[in-house]
Amino acid sequence: MADKYDRNLIVIGAGSAGLVTSYIAAALKANVTLVESHKMGGDCLNYGCVPSKSLIRSARACADMRGAERFGINPVEPEFEFSRIMQRVREIITTIEPHDSVERYTSLGVECIQGKAVITSPHKINIDERELSSRRIVIATGARPFVPPIKGLDQISALTSDTIWDLEQLPQRLTILGGGPIGCELAQCFARFGSQVTVVEMAPTIMIKDDHDAADIVRQSLERDGVKILIGHRAAEVKVNDGQNRLVCDTDQGQTETGFDQLLVAVGRKANTDGLGLEALGVKLNPNGTVETNKRLQTSVPGIYACGDVAGPYQFTHTASHQAWYASVNGLFDRFKSFKVDYSAIPWVTYTEPEVAQVGLTEAMAAERNLDIEVTMYKLAELDRALTESSTEGFVKVITAKGKDKILGATIVGAHAGEMITEFTLAMKHGLGLNKILSTIHPYPTWMEANKFAAGVWKREHAPAWALTLLEKFHRWQR
Ligand SMILES: Cc1cc2nc3c(=O)[nH]c(=O)nc-3n(C[C@H](O)[C@H](O)[C@H](O)COP(=O)(O)OP(=O)(O)OC[C@H]3O[C@@H](n4cnc5c(N)ncnc54)[C@H](O)[C@@H]3O)c2cc1C
Numbered sequence: 001m002a003d004k005y006d007r008n009l010i011v012i013g014a015g016s017a018g019l020v021t022s023y024i025a026a027a028l029k030a031n032v033t034l035v036e037s038h039k040m041g042g043d044c045l046n047y048g049c050v051p052s053k054s055l056i057r058s059a060r061a062c063a064d065m066r067g068a069e070r071f072g073i074n075p076v077e078p079e080f081e082f083s084r085i086m087q088r089v090r091e092i093i094t095t096i097e098p099h100d101s102v103e104r105y106t107s108l109g110v111e112c113i114q115g116k117a118v119i120t121s122p123h124k125i126n127i128d129e130r131e132l133s134s135r136r137i138v139i140a141t142g143a144r145p146f147v148p149p150i151k152g153l154d155q156i157s158a159l160t161s162d163t164i165w166d167l168e169q170l171p172q173r174l175t176i177l178g179g180g181p182i183g184c185e186l187a188q189c190f191a192r193f194g195s196q197v198t199v200v201e202m203a204p205t206i207m208i209k210d211d212h213d214a215a216d217i218v219r220q221s222l223e224r225d226g227v228k229i230l231i232g233h234r235a236a237e238v239k240v241n242d243g244q245n246r247l248v249c250d251t252d253q254g255q256t257e258t259g260f261d262q263l264l265v266a267v268g269r270k271a272n273t274d275g276l277g278l279e280a281l282g283v284k285l286n287p288n289g290t291v292e293t294n295k296r297l298q299t300s301v302p303g304i305y306a307c308g309d310v311a312g313p314y315q316f317t318h319t320a321s322h323q324a325w326y327a328s329v330n331g332l333f334d335r336f337k338s339f340k341v342d343y344s345a346i347p348w349v350t351y352t353e354p355e356v357a358q359v360g361l362t363e364a365m366a367a368e369r370n371l372d373i374e375v376t377m378y379k380l381a382e383l384d385r386a387l388t389e390s391s392t393e394g395f396v397k398v399i400t401a402k403g404k405d406k407i408l409g410a411t412i413v414g415a416h417a418g419e420m421i422t423e424f425t426l427a428m429k430h431g432l433g434l435n436k437i438l439s440t441i442h443p444y445p446t447w448m449e450a451n452k453f454a455a456g457v458w459k460r461e462h463a464p465a466w467a468l469t470l471l472e473k474f475h476r477w478q479r
Contacts (some may be wrong), residue, residue: 007031007134009331010125012117012276015042015316017308018140019100020324021331025107027416031334033134035127037116037173041100042142043161043309044317050089050096051165052185054089056351056464059192063225063353070390073469082170082193089165099177119277122303134304136331139283139291140324141276143269143309148177151469152238156245159264161186168409171262175247177235178266179206184218188352191225198258199227200249202234207350211362211411217393218352218413238263271310288312296342297327305331316348332441345428349418354394357421360409360428361399372402378454380414385445396454398424398434405433405458416447423451434458 007030011022014036022138025032039046062078069075098104102112115127124133145160147153158166163184175189176183179201191197199206199222206222206229207215219229233249233256240246246257271290278285284292285301297305307327308320323341330338335379366373382391394414400407410424427437438455444446 003258005123005133005135007033007111007132009136009138009328010035010117010132010134011140012119013042013136013140013142013272013308013310014040014100014105014112014126015140015142015308015320016044017142017310017320017324017327018042018138018477019105020321021138021140021307021328022105022110023108023334024325024328026105028328028332029109031111032109033111033113033132035113035115035117035125037114039242040102040105040112041097044320045093045096045100047162047165049317050093051089052161052182052189053351054092055085055189056185058088059189060353062192066084080193083168085193086165086167099386108151110353113145116275118275119281119283119304122281122301136305136334137277138327138331139278139304139306139310140308140320140327141272141310143271143315145265146268146270147265148235148267150235152240155240156238156263159262161266161287162341164264167262170261173259173261174198174261174264175200175258175260175267176264177247178268179203179229179231180266181207181348182223183264184350184352186228186266188222188225191227197227198260199229200233200235200258201229201231204231206231207356210350210356210358210396211413212364213395213397214356214358214411214413216221217354218350218356221353221393230258230291269309269315271312286312296322296330296334296338297341298330298338299336313343314346314348318479319346322346342429345425347421349421351418354391354414355412355417357412357417357420359425360407360411361396362409362411363399366399366408371408373408374400374458374461376400376454378450378457380450383445383447383450383453385447385449386414388445389415396420396450398454398458400434400458403462405435405455405462406431407433412450414447414450419450420448423448 009025009032009086011018011034014034022032022034063295065076065078105112117125117127119125170193174195175198176187177200179199182390187199205215233251236250237248249256281301286292291306293306293311297307299306306328309315326341350356376398378396380386380394386392397411399409409430412420434455442452
């Protein structure tokens with residue numbers, strides 16, 4: 001018999017990835033220990049999804065009040081104390097906290113330990129002076145905001161997604177470095193609260209990873225909210241003179257300067273691998289700093305797995321928990337069987353107004369891969385439900401394999417895009433084509449009907465001409 005260990009699984013990090021990994025292990029009756037050095041719930045609960053979506057709701061209330069005219073109601077300028085809005089955000093975190101708490105996980109059968117774990121061998125970790133052993137270890141230590149080395153940045157206390165939630169006063173002028181999803185969501189929020197927001201993005205567009213038409217709509221929407229967007233701007237230096245802060249950027253046309261009171265750095269997230277003992281063990285990292293894993297989430301050191309933001313390639317809560325199933329099951333059963341992670345239909349959503357939701361390929365990704373595709377578009381301006389809600393901005397775009405109804409990707413921009421995308425995710429995951437969506441009853445009048453109507457557009461474009469000519473002749477003969 002091989003070596004014996006105290007546990008089946010040790011999971012390091014109690015964010016979405018670690019919580020779900022340990023939950024699954026406990027549900028499968030394994031002896032599992034979860035180690036967390038900071039806050040249970042990790043980034044999603046404390047600094048990510050939960051606070052940002054809570055803040056977005058308050059910002060939308062402001063926008064709705066100002067834009068009430070479109071509902072036939074006199075518009076009003078919202079009155080609020082910013083600190084009260086931030087208090088609401090913290091209250092929501094507190095309300096959700098029990099879902100991710102030590103008490104809940106202990107009751108589920110997970111041993112929870114507070115402390116910083118260092119991996120000392122493929123089967124051992126240290127927490128302070130204590131040594132624990134386990135047959136398998138899962139690294140789920142997440143990621144943190146990446147702060148680039150910009151000259152002069154150390155003169156100010158720049159905000160990140162870790163610290164912005166502590167703000168008590170609304171910044172008058174907020175500059176946001178980075179026009180990705182986090183930057184765009186927060187830019188819209190703060191502009192709607194009344195800050196003068198500038199987004200600085202070095203790429204030629206914001207939301208570079210998303211569908212270009214979708215990013216364009218978001219850009220227009222942010223600009224309507226008063227956000228100034230500087231694309232093709234690379235931050236070069238922070239200058240502080242007489243208490244005045246300025247961000248100097250390099251552009252193709254020379255340098256620009258933007259004054260600000262607060263600077264939020266939102267240029268990406270770096271995997272938390274420092275101080276874990278990975279180098280000594282020979283656990284390899286990818287060039288972007290994430291832990292290298294194979295398709296079964298095993299690292300370069302057998303016995304050690306990784307999942308969630310620390311492993312990538314995606315950095316979302318739902319991909320962290322999706323991977324967690326594989327990390328847990330493979331970690332527990334790999335001596336008998338293990339599974340490759342299914343990345344065939346990964347959705348993601350940016351919660352701006354309008355929302356942008358994506359699953360599978362965008363047009364640009366399909367072009368990069370030289371795929372022979374067709375693009376079908378249905379505009380929400382034609383959807384009855386969107387018209388009743390005076391919210392017609394956006395579209396459903398579906399990428400299909402040429403001549404087939406097989407869905408390769410979908411982009412939805414609109415009021416409820418994040419909810420609507422799941423129909424395409426389900427279809428892609430289970431191999432259902434547009435014909436199946438078209439033949440499914442969607443209640444009237446719902447936003448989801450737009451998905452069916454997009455399938456209808458595709459169907460009309462693929463109606464066989466010879467059959468229609470024959471039908472025309474048949475009906476003429478029938479008259
Ligand atoms: C502003 C913002 C908004 C976001 N919005 C969304 C969204 O709307 N939807 C979405 O899907 N995703 C969103 N995300 C991303 C999402 O938060 C992350 O993808 C998710 O939290 C990753 O989970 P994780 O478990 O991999 O890592 P984390 O949540 O970071 O958890 C890792 C945990 O490991 C702990 N840890 C680290 N090192 C050690 C150690 N040595 N010992 C013990 N514990 C350790 C950390 O303290 C942390 O609690 C957002 C992120 C941000 C910043």
